[in-house]
Amino acid sequence: MKEFNDLLDNYTEGKTLPQEFYTNENIFSEEMNRIYFQKFNWLMVDHVTRIPNPGDYFLFNVEKESIIVIRGRDQEVRAFYNVCTHRGSRVCLEDEGSKKLLVCPYHAWSYDTEGNLKAARYMPDDFDPKQSGLRPCYIKIYEGLIFLNLTQDQPINFDDFIQPLKPMLDIHKTSKSKIALRKKYPTAANFKLVLENFSECYHCVPQHPELCSIHEKDWVYTMGGGVGTAPKKETDEYLKKIEPWVEDCKKRGLPTETYLETNEFREKGFSRYADRTPIGNGHLSQTRDGTPASTLMGTFKEFDGGLTQTAFNQFSICYFTNDFGIMFSFKPQSISETEVELIWLVDQNAKENIDYNVDDISYIWHTTTLADTRIIENNHKGLMSRSFEPGVLSKTETGITYFYNWYFNCMNISR
Numbered sequence: 001m002k003e004f005n006d007l008l009d010n011y012t013e014g015k016t017l018p019q020e021f022y023t024n025e026n027i028f029s030e031e032m033n034r035i036y037f038q039k040f041n042w043l044m045v046d047h048v049t050r051i052p053n054p055g056d057y058f059l060f061n062v063e064k065e066s067i068i069v070i071r072g073r074d075q076e077v078r079a080f081y082n083v084c085t086h087r088g089s090r091v092c093l094e095d096e097g098s099k100k101l102l103v104c105p106y107h108a109w110s111y112d113t114e115g116n117l118k119a120a121r122y123m124p125d126d127f128d129p130k131q132s133g134l135r136p137c138y139i140k141i142y143e144g145l146i147f148l149n150l151t152q153d154q155p156i157n158f159d160d161f162i163q164p165l166k167p168m169l170d171i172h173k174t175s176k177s178k179i180a181l182r183k184k185y186p187t188a189a190n191f192k193l194v195l196e197n198f199s200e201c202y203h204c205v206p207q208h209p210e211l212c213s214i215h216e217k218d219w220v221y222t223m224g225g226g227v228g229t230a231p232k233k234e235t236d237e238y239l240k241k242i243e244p245w246v247e248d249c250k251k252r253g254l255p256t257e258t259y260l261e262t263n264e265f266r267e268k269g270f271s272r273y274a275d276r277t278p279i280g281n282g283h284l285s286q287t288r289d290g291t292p293a294s295t296l297m298g299t300f301k302e303f304d305g306g307l308t309q310t311a312f313n314q315f316s317i318c319y320f321t322n323d324f325g326i327m328f329s330f331k332p333q334s335i336s337e338t339e340v341e342l343i344w345l346v347d348q349n350a351k352e353n354i355d356y357n358v359d360d361i362s363y364i365w366h367t368t369t370l371a372d373t374r375i376i377e378n379n380h381k382g383l384m385s386r387s388f389e390p391g392v393l394s395k396t397e398t399g400i401t402y403f404y405n406w407y408f409n410c411m412n413i414s415r
């Protein structure tokens, strides 16, 4: 891809990307094809409790694609491209609902909840409706989490993909949780600026006083952007300091091994991550005052004040405290629009306004994400200026360079 390579010549390691990476429509289109719709990109999109009954569905909309995720009469959750097999109209127009039949709003072809075409008027005698069901999209359910893969090819094996993340994920028993709250943050910015923002915590002290008052200062500095994104000396000091907490976790049979993507898999486009650290400051949860906001979730018998960070890829991430989880999705809509969605999970038996209330569980990450939306949009606006030149990254923004290297690698993968 010549255009991309020409642009790459203008990139200097240790600086931000040149402007055209954020403004060139051809680049955006290639990014979607080479990254987002690639076979390695299993996206965590929602939780099964969103669609508890047969016929319940929701749409997963990203770039030009719309996917219908629907529970069939047989209770199985399936995914279909929201494209009528007659002349291509979108079939479902509302973001969510419950239907016995999916009726196309154009010529009224009707599909059942399993995607089979059930009615099409005045068709030729040799027309076989069995050949015209909705086109399926790859889907996997893991521990109640719904994953989609939008490749037009064969996706990579899901079990292989999820394997290294299982130890950290499984202790939170997402299959025994339910959705407590969902919030969307439409962000007027290129998706890379959203992901860059999530790769560093340099901005945390000035922009996220709520998050920083909960976590220990050295956690924010060394771990806020993930292990290895701050200078080694301070990171090692922090890891040494939390050793007693880690040892205690081991004694209780909890996973303590950080998963950093291996080079072998990074070269294939993977970007998985998992770690578990104490929130610190004696705090037990990510709440306004650090006290729990719901009942224990998962395998925990007591609060240990840990925070688990699990990244399935750059576009879907989960955080868990002992009492709730947050699913983050970053969905590119166009070159300058990204939808950020947060879904809060609590234990399936927790009762709203008795065991938890949504303000308490969402306070930290709602305020933090609102601030992120604001700073990312300002970043996008400023970066559009004719005067913009790539700037020098700080010592705690190595996560951004890591992100760029992953990105360059993906863009070259199938050349």
Ligand code: FES
Residues within 6 Å of the ligand: 084, 085, 086, 087, 088, 089, 104, 105, 106, 107, 108, 109
């Ligand atoms: S496009 Fe759907 S029925 Fe014609």
Ligand SMILES: [Fe+2]
Residues within 6 Å of the ligand: 197, 203, 204, 208, 368, 372
């Ligand atoms: Fe932030």
